[in-house]
Amino acid sequence: MAYLGYRAGDADTAWGSFFDPHMAPLPAHVVDALHHGPQADQVLLDFACAADLLDDGYLPTETGYGRLRRGGFAVSVLTDMPGVTPRMWDWWFGWHGSDARRYKLWHPRAHASARWADGGGDGHYVGRTSLVEEYLGSTYTKAAIRFVSPEELGLPAHRLGESVAVCARLGSSELPVDIGWLVHQVRPTAGGSEMRSRFWMGGSEVGVRHGNLFANSMIRPVAARQLPDPRDLMVHCAQEMNHLAGFLPALYARFG
Amino acid sequence: MAYLGYRAGDADTAWGSFFDPHMAPLPAHVVDALHHGPQADQVLLDFACAADLLDDGYLPTETGYGRLRRGGFAVSVLTDMPGVTPRMWDWWFGWHGSDARRYKLWHPRAHASARWADGGGDGHYVGRTSLVEEYLGSTYTKAAIRFVSPEELGLPAHRLGESVAVCARLGSSELPVDIGWLVHQVRPTAGGSEMRSRFWMGGSEVGVRHGNLFANSMIRPVAARQLPDPRDLMVHCAQEMNHLAGFLPALYARFG
Numbered sequence: 001m002a003y004l005g006y007r008a009g010d011a012d013t014a015w016g017s018f019f020d021p022h023m024a025p026l027p028a029h030v031v032d033a034l035h036h037g038p039q040a041d042q043v044l045l046d047f048a049c050a051a052d053l054l055d056d057g058y059l060p061t062e063t064g065y066g067r068l069r070r071g072g073f074a075v076s077v078l079t080d081m082p083g084v085t086p087r088m089w090d091w092w093f094g095w096h097g098s099d100a101r102r103y104k105l106w107h108p109r110a111h112a113s114a115r116w117a118d119g120g121g122d123g124h125y126v127g128r129t130s131l132v133e134e135y136l137g138s139t140y141t142k143a144a145i146r147f148v149s150p151e152e153l154g155l156p157a158h159r160l161g162e163s164v165a166v167c168a169r170l171g172s173s174e175l176p177v178d179i180g181w182l183v184h185q186v187r188p189t190a191g192g193s194e195m196r197s198r199f200w201m202g203g204s205e206v207g208v209r210h211g212n213l214f215a216n217s218m219i220r221p222v223a224a225r226q227l228p229d230p231r232d233l234m235v236h237c238a239q240e241m242n243h244l245a246g247f248l249p250a251l252y253a254r255f256g
Numbered sequence: 257m258a259y260l261g262y263r264a265g266d267a268d269t270a271w272g273s274f275f276d277p278h279m280a281p282l283p284a285h286v287v288d289a290l291h292h293g294p295q296a297d298q299v300l301l302d303f304a305c306a307a308d309l310l311d312d313g314y315l316p317t318e319t320g321y322g323r324l325r326r327g328g329f330a331v332s333v334l335t336d337m338p339g340v341t342p343r344m345w346d347w348w349f350g351w352h353g354s355d356a357r358r359y360k361l362w363h364p365r366a367h368a369s370a371r372w373a374d375g376g377g378d379g380h381y382v383g384r385t386s387l388v389e390e391y392l393g394s395t396y397t398k399a400a401i402r403f404v405s406p407e408e409l410g411l412p413a414h415r416l417g418e419s420v421a422v423c424a425r426l427g428s429s430e431l432p433v434d435i436g437w438l439v440h441q442v443r444p445t446a447g448g449s450e451m452r453s454r455f456w457m458g459g460s461e462v463g464v465r466h467g468n469l470f471a472n473s474m475i476r477p478v479a480a481r482q483l484p485d486p487r488d489l490m491v492h493c494a495q496e497m498n499h500l501a502g503f504l505p506a507l508y509a510r511f512g
Contacts, residue, residue: 001325004298005316021316025288034291109299109316135296138323235293 001140002100002113002133010101018251019101021108023243029063029078030238034231039066044074047200051154053165053185062196063238065230071220072180072203073230077237079195081245086164086186086193088252092244093147093166095122095255097130105251107240110135117144125166131173137232144173145182153183163187170201172226176209179223184241195245197237202227257396258356258369258389266357274507275357277364279499285319285334286494290487295322300330303456307410309421309441318452319494321486327476328436328459329486333493335451337501342420342442342449344508348500349381349403349422351511359388361507363496366391373400381422387429393488400429401438409439419443426457428482432465435479440497451501453493458483 006019026034043060045052052059062078096102096114098121103114117129130145150157150165165185171178180201186193206223208215262275282290299316301308308315318334352358352370354377359370373385386401406413406421420442427434436457442449462479464471 004296025284026291031291110296112298135298138294138297138329140296140325229293232293235291239292 004104004110004112004135005108006101006104010104013099013101015102015105015251015255018105018247019108020105020243020247023107023109023239024246026235026238027080027242030234033064033234036064038073038230039064041066041068041074044068044076045198047074047153047181047205050167050183050198053183053196053198054155054163059196063234065234067230068200068203070203071224072201072205072227075197075199075201075230075234075237077195077197077234077241079197079238079241079245080189080192081186081194081241081248082192083249084186084192084245086162086188088248088256089166089184089186089193089195090164091252091256092248093125097125097128097132098122103132105247106244107134107236108243110236110240112140134236136228136236139228139232141228142173144171144178145169146171146178150183153181155183155185170199171209176211177219177223178205178207178209179227180205195241197241199233199237201230201233260360260366260368260391261364262357262360266360269355269357271358271361271507271511274361274503275364276361276499276503279363279365279495280502282491282494283336283498286490289320289490292320294486295320297322297324297330300324301332301454303330303409303437303461306423306437306439306454309439309452309454310411310419315452319490321490323486324456324459326459327480328457328461328483331453331455331457331486331490331493333451333453333490333497335453335494335497335501336445336448337442337450337497337504338448339505340442340448340501342418342444344504344512345422345440345442345449345451346420347508347512348504351378353381353384353386353388354378361503362500363390363492364499366492366496368396390492392484392492395484395488397484398429400427401425402427402434406439409437411439411441426455427465432467433475433479434461434463434465435483436461451497453497455489455493457486457489 061076065075067073100113104111112133114132125147146169150167153167155165167183170180183198185196206220321331323329356369360367368389370388381403402425406423409423411421422440424438426436439454441452462476
C-alpha cells in the first residue's frame with residue numbers, strides 16, 4: 001500500500017509548492033445531493049445516451065446518484081470552475097499520471113500513487129492506461145483507468161477552445177476486470193468552465209477484459225461486491241475536482 | 257432500560273437547574289465531516305500512535321471517521337470550548353459518574369444512567385469503571401468505561417494548568433468483552449480550551465476480559481456486529497461535549 005500525502009523530499013519538485021493538504025468543504029449542491037440520497041434511474045443519464053452531455057443546458061441530475069434498474073449505479077457531479085478552461089483539464093490528464101507527487105496534488109487525502117501502464121511520460125492520455133492507487137471512502141482501491149477517445153462513447157472529438165470530454169473505461173489493476181465508465185465533460189462558462197462528471201459502475205458495465213459472455217456472467221456477481229459506495233464516489237469526485245480547480249490555472253500557467 | 261431526561265423530582269438537586277433538554281445544532285466542521293463520510297485509514301490516527309496527540313498543531317483528521325484496514329473503525333471529534341479549562345474536564349470526569357442526574361446534564365437526549373462499578377462517590381476516575389446506559393443513535397447500550405492512566409496509552413501524566421488526557425477502555429457492562437479505547441485530550445487555547453476526542457472501536461481492539469487469544473478469536477466476529485455506527489458515535493460525542501462545555505464553567509464554579 002502506497003502512502004498518502006507528501007513525506008520528506010516529496011515537495012522538492014518544481015510543482016511541490018502546489019501540494020495543499022487542506023481541502024475545502026463540499027459545495028452546497030453536492031451536500032444537497034448527499035441529503036437527497038439515491039435517486040430514480042429515470043433522472044440519471046443512461047450510458048448509451050452519453051452524447052446528451054453535448055446538448056446545451058443541464059440534464060435532470062447534474063449532481064446525484066442512484067441504482068440502475070439492471071444493476072449497478074450511476075453518479076453525476078457538477079463542478080463550477082471560475083478561471084479554468086477546458087484546455088487546462090486536457091493538459092492535466094496528460095501531465096499528472098507519470099508521477100505520484102503530481103497525482104497527490106489532486107486529492108491530498110485520498111490519492112496514493114499513479115503511473116502509466118506503458119511506463120511512459122507526459123503529454124497525452126487517450127489510448128493509455130493510468131494505474132492508480134487511491135481511497136474511495138475508507139476503501140483502498142487499485143484501479144486501471146483506460147482513457148478512450150470520446151468517439152468511443154458517441155461524443156465527437158473536441159476542437160481547441162471548445163468543450164473537452166475525458167472518457168475512460170474503469171477497472172482493476174490487479175485482475176483483468178473492468179467495472180465501469182466515466183466521462184468528465186468540461187465546457188466553457190461566462191467566468192471559466194464547468195465540469196460535468198458521469199460514472200456508470202457495475203451491472204452491465206462489468207466485463208472481463210478479452211473475456212467472453214460466459215466469463216462475464218461468472219464475474220458480475222463477484223464484481224458487484226467490489227464496487228465503491230456511490231456516495232463515496234460522488235464525494236471523492238467533488239472533492240478532487242473542486243480542489244484542483246482552485247490552483248489549476250496557476251499550475252497550467254507554469255507547466256502547461 | 258432506564259429513562260431519559262428529568263422526571264418529577266429529578267431536578268431537586270443543587271445542580272438540577274443546569275439540566276437543559278435543548279441541544280445546539282452540530283458545529284459546521286462536524287457537519288462537513290458527516291458529508292465527507294468514511295475517510296482513508298491513513299489520515300486517521302493509529303491507536304499505537306495516540307501520543308501524537310501531544311504534538312503541537314493538528315493531526316490530518318481532527319473530525320471524521322473511517323474504517324481501519326485490519327477491521328474496526330476510528331472516530332475523531334474536535335470541540336472548541338471558549339471559557340473552559342482542562343482542569344474543569346478533569347473535575348467533571350471525577351464528579352458526574354456517581355449520579356444519573358449528573359450524567360444526564362451531559363447529553364439530555366441520550367444519557368440514561370450512570371454509576372461507578374465500585375459503588376463509590378465523587379473525586380477521581382482513573383482506575384475506576386463507570387457503568388453507563390446511553391443511546392448511540394437509536395441503539396441503547398450498556399457500557400463499562402474503565403478509565404486508565406494516560407501513561408497506559410503512552411501519554412504522560414498531566415500537570416495542573418496544562419493539558420488533560422482522559423483515557424479509557426470501552427466495553428460491555430453485561431458481558432466480559434471490551435470493544436475499544438477512547439482518548440479525550442483537552443488542551444488550552446487562547447480563549448479557553450479544545451477537546452480532541454479519539455475512539456478506536458472493533459477489529460483488533462476487541463478483547464475478552466481476562467480471556468486468551470482463542471477466546472478473542474471467537475468473540476471478534478460477534479463483537480463486530482455489536483459496534484455502533486461510526487457516524488452515530490461522532491455525532492453523539494460532538495453533541496455531548498459541545499453541550500456540556502456551554503455550562504461547564506458555571507457548574508465548576510459552583511461545585512468544583
